[in-house]
Amino acid sequence: KQEVTQIPAALSVPEGENLVLNCSFTDSAIYNLQWFRQDPGKGLTSLLLIQSSQREQTSGRLNASLDKSSGRSTLYIAASQPGDSATYLCAVRSISGGYNKLIFGAGTRLAVHP
Amino acid sequence: EADIYQTPRYLVIGTGKKITLECSQTMGHDKMYWYQQDPGMELHLIHYSYGVNSTEKGDLSSESTVSRIRTEHFPLTLESARPSHTSQYLCASSYGTGVYNEQFFGPGTRLTVL
Numbered sequence: 468k469q470e471v472t473q474i475p476a477a478l479s480v481p482e483g484e485n486l487v488l489n490c491s492f493t494d495s496a497i498y499n500l501q502w503f504r505q506d507p508g509k510g511l512t513s514l515l516l517i518q519s520s521q522r523e524q525t526s527g528r529l530n531a532s533l534d535k536s537s538g539r540s541t542l543y544i545a546a547s548q549p550g551d552s553a554t555y556l557c558a559v560r561s562i563s564g565g566y567n568k569l570i571f572g573a574g575t576r577l578a579v580h581p
Numbered sequence: 582e583a584d585i586y587q588t589p590r591y592l593v594i595g596t597g598k599k600i601t602l603e604c605s606q607t608m609g610h611d612k613m614y615w616y617q618q619d620p621g622m623e624l625h626l627i628h629y630s631y632g633v634n635s636t637e638k639g640d641l642s643s644e645s646t647v648s649r650i651r652t653e654h655f656p657l658t659l660e661s662a663r664p665s666h667t668s669q670y671l672c673a674s675s676y677g678t679g680v681y682n683e684q685f686f687g688p689g690t691r692l693t694v695l
Contacts, residue, residue, distance in 0.1 A: 471623070501683070510585075510671055511624075511686040556624070567612055567631075567675065568640070569684060571624040 469494045469561040473572035480547055480579055488542040488575045490557030495538050498560040502531050502542050505554045505574065514555075515542070547579045584608060585687035587672050593693045594662055602657045602690045604672035613655040614673040614684065617641060624671060630655055662694045 470493045480486055490500070499518045503511040515524045515531040517540070523532040530543040544551060554576045558569040585606045594600060606613065611632045616624040616639075626639030630649040644666070645659050655674075659666055672687040 503686075508590075508689070508691065510587075510688040511673075513683060513685070516683055558624075564640075567614075567629065567682070568626055569624075571616075573621065573623045 469497075469559060469564060469570045471557055471559055471570050471572035473555075473557055473575050475575060476573065477576040478578070480577075482547060482549060482579055482581050484547050484579075485543070485545050486547055486577075488544070488555050488557075488577070490540040490542070490572055492538045492540075492559050492561075492570075494561055494563060495535050496562040497535065498562060500531075500533055500540050500557065500559045501569065502529075502540075503556040503558065505556055507553075511556065544577075547577075549579045549581055552577055552579050585672060585674055585685055587670075587687040587690050589690060590688060591691050591693075593695065595695050596661075596663055598662050598694075600659050600662055600692070602670055602672075602692070604655045604657070604687060605653050606655075606674040606685075606687075607653060608674070608676070608685075609652060610674035610676040610685075611652065612675045612682070613649065614675075615639070615645075615647060615655070615657050616671040616673065617643065618669045618671060618689075620669075628657065662692075664694045667692060667694050 502514045517533040528545040554574040556574045558571045615628040625641035627643040628647040671689045673684040675682045675684045
């Protein structure tokens with residue numbers, strides 16, 4: 468059964484720092500991996516989607532990497548800003564679960580202070 | 582980008598009441614999903630639909646039921662709410678049959694059962 472773990476559970480950094488959020492999954496047989504952002508009381512916003520054949524995806528200050536064989540992904544945020552404060556969720560689309568099902572981690576709560 | 586609407590955004594009700602959480606999307610997506618999320622925990626898939634008149638139970642057992650009579654509408658019903666149903670419920674939709682299809686999420690309904 469696929470399990471997704473995110474470390475750390477919470478992170479507080481000063482503005483301007485570069486930071487890395489970690490995601491690991493137990494079953495490397497995945498279609499793709501997706502990073503989301505969730506603001507308090509709101510839904511999820513998709514940030515990056517990495518296909519199993521890809522190594523990384525970039526969008527602005529965000530860069531996500533995928534090492535499928537080791538079951539790991541990292542989300543790199545450059546030059547963090549207070550507006551980046553949110554919970555970041557990692558989710559995989561596992562082959563065993565079917566491509567329409569997402570398995571989520573519990574998230575990393577990020578606080579960026581001025 | 583999909584437009585997904587959920588109502589109500591917040592609901593506080595007493596035990597034993599029947600409730601329906603509404604979810605609608607305007608992009609003609611064929612697939613729709615309901616997730617349940619307890620505070621600080623992972624999202625868990627509780628129901629999904631591949632199209633009109635198609636509904637399936639997700640990975641997390643739920644006492645709720647769903648229906649899909651119209652493509653754009655995927656309501657979730659609890660016949661008799663209990664305090665254990667207190668949670669956030671997130672609706673999502675996606676389009677297509679390939680592994681590239683991406684799920685788009687609504688803002689969620691935060692349910693509190695007293």
